[in-house]
Amino acid sequence: MIRLSCDYHEGCHPKVMERLVATNMEQTVGYGMDPYCREAAEAIRTAFDCPDAAVHFLVGGTQANTTVIASALRPYEGVLCAHTGHINTHETGAIESSGHKCLTLPGKDGRITASQVSVASALQADDEHTVRPGMVYISLSTELGTVYNLSQLMDLHYTCRQHGMYLFIDGARLGYALAAPTGDLTPADIAKYCDVFTVGGTKVGALFGEAVVIVNPELSSRFRYMIKQRGGLLAKGRLLGVQFSALMEDGLYFEIGRKAVEQAMRIRTALLDKGIPLLVDSPTNQLFPIFSDEQAEALEEDFDLSFFERMDESHAALRVCTSWATPDEYVDKFIEAIQNL
Amino acid sequence: MIRLSCDYHEGCHPKVMERLVATNMEQTVGYGMDPYCREAAEAIRTAFDCPDAAVHFLVGGTQANTTVIASALRPYEGVLCAHTGHINTHETGAIESSGHKCLTLPGKDGRITASQVSVASALQADDEHTVRPGMVYISLSTELGTVYNLSQLMDLHYTCRQHGMYLFIDGARLGYALAAPTGDLTPADIAKYCDVFTVGGTKVGALFGEAVVIVNPELSSRFRYMIKQRGGLLAKGRLLGVQFSALMEDGLYFEIGRKAVEQAMRIRTALLDKGIPLLVDSPTNQLFPIFSDEQAEALEEDFDLSFFERMDESHAALRVCTSWATPDEYVDKFIEAIQNL
Amino acid sequence: MIRLSCDYHEGCHPKVMERLVATNMEQTVGYGMDPYCREAAEAIRTAFDCPDAAVHFLVGGTQANTTVIASALRPYEGVLCAHTGHINTHETGAIESSGHKCLTLPGKDGRITASQVSVASALQADDEHTVRPGMVYISLSTELGTVYNLSQLMDLHYTCRQHGMYLFIDGARLGYALAAPTGDLTPADIAKYCDVFTVGGTKVGALFGEAVVIVNPELSSRFRYMIKQRGGLLAKGRLLGVQFSALMEDGLYFEIGRKAVEQAMRIRTALLDKGIPLLVDSPTNQLFPIFSDEQAEALEEDFDLSFFERMDESHAALRVCTSWATPDEYVDKFIEAIQNL
Amino acid sequence: MIRLSCDYHEGCHPKVMERLVATNMEQTVGYGMDPYCREAAEAIRTAFDCPDAAVHFLVGGTQANTTVIASALRPYEGVLCAHTGHINTHETGAIESSGHKCLTLPGKDGRITASQVSVASALQADDEHTVRPGMVYISLSTELGTVYNLSQLMDLHYTCRQHGMYLFIDGARLGYALAAPTGDLTPADIAKYCDVFTVGGTKVGALFGEAVVIVNPELSSRFRYMIKQRGGLLAKGRLLGVQFSALMEDGLYFEIGRKAVEQAMRIRTALLDKGIPLLVDSPTNQLFPIFSDEQAEALEEDFDLSFFERMDESHAALRVCTSWATPDEYVDKFIEAIQNL
Secondary structure (H helix, E strand, C coil), X not given: CEECCXXXXXXXCHHHHHHHXXXXXXXXXXXXXXXXXXXXXXXXXXXXXXXXXXXEEECCHHHHHHHHHHHHCCCCXXXXXXXXXXXXXXXXXXXXXXXXXXXXXXXXXXXXXXXXXXHHHHHHCCCCCCCEEEEXXXXXXXXXXXXXXXXXXXXHHHHHHHCXXXXXXXXXXXXXXXXXXXXXXXXXXXXXXXXXXXXXXXXXXXXXXXXEEECCHHHCCXXXXXHHHCCCCCCCCXXXXXXXHHHHHXXXXXXXHHHHHHHHHHHHHHHHHCCCCECCCCCCXXXXXXXXHHHXXXXXXXXXXXXEEEEECCEEEEEEECCCCCCHHHHHHHHHHHHCC | CEECCCCCCCCCCHHHHHHHHHHCCCCCCCCCCCHHHHHHHHHHHHHCCCCCCEEEEECCHHHHHHHHHHHHCCCCEEXXXXXXXXXXXXXXXXXXXXXXXEEEECCCCCCCCHHHHHHHHXXXXXXXXXXXXXXXXXXXXXXXXXXXXXXXXXXXXXXXXXXXXXXXXXXXXXXXXXXXXXXXXXXXXXXXXXXEEEEECCCCCCCCCEEEEXXXXXXXXXXXXXXXXXXXXXXXXXXXXXXXXXXXXXXXXXXXXXXXXXXXXXXXXXXXXXXXXXXXXXXXXXXXXXXXXXXXXXXXXXXXXXXXXXXXXXXXXXXXXXXXXXXXXXXXXXXXXXXXX | CEECCCCCCCCCCHHHHHHHHHHCCCCCCCCCCCHXXXXXXXXXXXXXXXXXXXXXXECCHHXXXXXXXXXXXXXXXXXXXXXXXXXXXXXXXXXXXXCCCEEEECCCCCCCCHHHHHHHHHHHCCCCCCCEEEEEEEECCCCCCCCCCHHHHHHHHXXXXXXXXXXXXXXXXXXXXXCCCCCCCCHHHHHHCCCEEXXXXXXXXXXXXXXXXXXXXXXXXXXXXXXXXXCCCCCCCHHHHHHHHHHHHHHHHHHHHHHHHHHHHHHHHHHHHCCCCEXXXXXXXEECEEEEHHHHHHHCCCEECEEEEEEECCEEEEXXXXXXXXXXXXXXXXXXXXXXX | CEECCXXXXXXXXXXXXXXXXHHCCCCCCCCCCCHHHHHHHHHHXXXXXXXXXXXXXXXXXXXXXXXXXXXXXXXXXXXXXECCCHHHHCCCCHHHHCCCCEEEECCCCCCCCHHHHHHHHHHHCCCCCCCEEEEEEEECCCCCCCCCCHHHHHHHHHHHHHCCCEEEEECCCHHHHCCCCCCCCCHHHHHHXXXXXXXXXXXXXXXXXXXXXXXXXXXXXXXXXXXHHCCCCCCCCHHHHHHHHHHHHHHHHHHHHHHHHHHHHHHHHHHHHCCCCECCCCCCCEECEEEEHHHHHHHCCCEECEEEEEEECCEEEEEEECCCCCCHHHHHHHHHHHHCC
16 A cells, blocks of 8 residues: 555654664753754754744644744634634644634635735734734645745735734645645745745655744744743753754755646656646646546545545545655556546 | 753663654654554553553643543533642643633642542532532642552542542652652552543653553543544654554563662662751652752852742742753762762 | 614613612612512513523623623634624624634524524534534624524524523613514513523613523523623622613513614604615614615704615615603604604 | 621621612623722822822722732742731632642731742742742731731841842732731832732722722733633622722721721720630731630620631631621620620
């Protein structure tokens, strides 16, 4: 069985593991105050061209999202997001459990627009009977594999500024987003046009780990208290530093992102060649082909894919993922299987 | 510099690392539904003789404590604990952030008694103006290195039953507690005389990880929802299964606990021989010698110890920890240093 | 200026005030343990034919809703409701501040259907990554003045049972809902086909006060703790008992509801006669006529109405409310003004 | 049966009721935006000499305390208070339910000192593993009837400033505190030496109501959102304005406070004359005599008193309260009963 249903089936990139093994018996102080975390933070600041940013390392995505949002918002504030946003759909109400409402905006392909944000903010208009939007959350790439381009991101950024809201980019799949062939965002753009973003490790080469990069200093006050309170301060914090150091070295993080997206694009071409429609035309490592139930059944003999959405009585959109760990051989076999449908 | 200030300076036991390396590129399903987690859960149920317990794996201790407590209590309930309890002192109010009050009981050496619990519960007496004690939290070993004996644990267990409260054992250092030379608790006793307990990996041989063992089925309903909501559901959950499998194999977990406690006892003897008083006489891997400031300064040239509490103008209690990773050589050197004071 | 913009412009019904004055200097115990509260609870049990229900009195609606929902749900559970539901739109995220997500269902006229609930519940299907729907919230009458009929309520009730959810009826305007000329619900139906409901006093004759009637005994355990914790346990609780006693006496509550709805229906007829369209055709005390901006301006010279929703560049839906306190003379004048448009 | 067990047995002062009756059928806008609330706010600003303070009206004390504290603190901050503080003992964990820890300080007579606050703050010393003290809460008068004098209040104020904490005075019984014969605080001192305080109506002449007076503008941002979210925004908000207007008129609030304290002092003299010891020597309307069980039994034939604390096998401290509503005749009878013991 070849698993292409998500991007966290394997452990970590061999170079990351090598580093964990090499440092295993070293003694360091705990809780992320060690030299490896300092080194990794510096590497991220360099890679994203944000020399003054505060960088923190947390274990997982839901944890990182909740900590960032709970830290930024006042109790009566909520977070605007696409209705498909991970915080709205797949975090078991973690944001609400911290007291804040997800204020959802409809979005066809996982993205939201500056004008949606602007309208939502204007409608609220300082009415204490309603939740005040205090932050905008976008995922990059989105849950549907799409990416924002530079002008869309800049629009969101300026709209947030104008309405007194923060912009938060959930980069759980940032490595793949930055590799989108149709994209025009650079790492520096990410840091420049938001207040806080994450660099996802779990899905891009690490065993686990999300780096929280706080660009806006208003958001950095006592952030470590927030991490600790929400259970995210890893005792052996250096494990995160070691991993992100390895990933940032020589641009490994970006390179493995590119490779996975190239593989996905090969699959995309095969799907289109075969006449399989796509739910959305994603330029990153997640694809959403719409198969007939018969086709799906045939594929699932050899491949583990992920059910996404029923389209009609005999068709459903599935999710197909490549990742940093996908061997070319798996991609070849999957393409062959598509051709044989 | 030799670090003896805590029990999480190093990575993980070589046998654990070996297993992580061996399984690194395997593909498994995520979120703890993989065969390694099943295997590790089974091994824990066997080791603690609780064949029907539900076993879940979380990354860290604060996370595990908050998830267990928030899952067990109704909104108006609080948790009785020693004022020195980890949840009360060193979790940045994580329990309170989940809405529940720590109801503290004074305790000289980190332990609380069944009669304290009984009195606290009686005082509350169904008065809706006060927080209802819904759970008792004890740590084993405690934050002061002490352990409960079997009759103390049984008393707490029966008192909790009588007053409609759950008993929760925080076993962040369970491997060391069970190795106390003065102790009489077996793993099976732990499971038998509480409602839920944790088996700490972070401080006892793992890179990270706490197993939550739910003995009382009342507490197991939809516990995975709680883990996910509180950010504790590791995407690559098998990392926890792999580690705990390795730790449980051939009793490694208990063996490394014993070794560390033996080392601590050697240090204890050296301290007593030298006439150094102890804040509490701990039978586990944490010792609390009271040094003069001069002595402390001398030791800290070569050893990293942990400040615990100032006693008077010229004396302070420090914490000295051994762990699964402490080489005998470090212990020898430290004993020599004590003798030379 | 005649105010018809909401149903809480005045103080309380003269008979309620009379009773407050008469009992003012009596000494009673506090916190709702007094004879007046007992008497009022009994009167409500009788009026709604639910002899075993637990009845509690709270001051306000947001408070009552949050207390009921936070008491009923487990931390990972949310509450299904119309996207127009009061808890979703006009309580500043109070439900979320208690940790629970509002799971919204689209609804044209303020109502939701059993089949919507059924689908939403099936989609969740025991997936710990998503919020579990634990309760359905409906308002009666709804925020758009509509009411459920008996078969709709029964369908919701059975669907909730089937999916292990509670059904909660927010009766802030229950007195008006039960007077709907097109309705077929009796007070006894309300109690029979839900798990918990409120009887709103604030908008129906009292100075303030909402009675929470818990029909399902699963929901009544230690509810007073919840009230106290959420700031709803009025020190001089008898003020609520005195008011609800007065309202329940000789069916005053239902009588003043009927009167207000009759007045609204007179206005409705005048609007339809004049050819003014209605956003929804409400059978209760709130009407939602769509006026041209010119018409609205003319009316607002003498009448305070409430803006509801812009329809197009030159039309908006306004809300017109009658209440227990509306003099016939106000209604006559408003009808005259409509006719003169 | 004469009730002297608390200060909220009766309704409201006749002048307050008169005003409620007189305005009952007036139409005003809701939620505290009416002229009566404006008038009352202005009267409070004048009485306490704080012309720039923001004044808000809430229904009850637990609600006011939770709203103030939850509004002022960041998620990881807690509130320092006496272990006897109302927020710590008699609010069913309302503060914790909003996510914040009560950091208790021992206090013999209900008061805490600036040096206790200073030490507690220094111990925390920017350690992200512990709760940061962000506010100091004192009650005035305290739960034991005692009051702070000017120099104590000033010390607390400056200590809070120094450590970056807010000072919050819970004035549920402020009217009685200001009347303490041994006290030297003026209303203006209250406003001058804290960041936020409440003026309690419930226990001092109103049916219900606490005025929150925010002196430090840092705390006033969007406070109405907080009130609404926590269920404290009364629909017919003018009821609070009307009552506080009546209470502030011609100093009625202070006058009825003085009267009740004079009555209490007469009882105190009688107790001392009879040789009855006092748990604390309170200079306000709450007294805490220690009676033998025999004496208590004798008194409780005619008087409802409140059990406070068992002293030994045959003695207990009871609470005796006077209030704005206590007739002199009750005091006479109680003194006579004491003399006859």
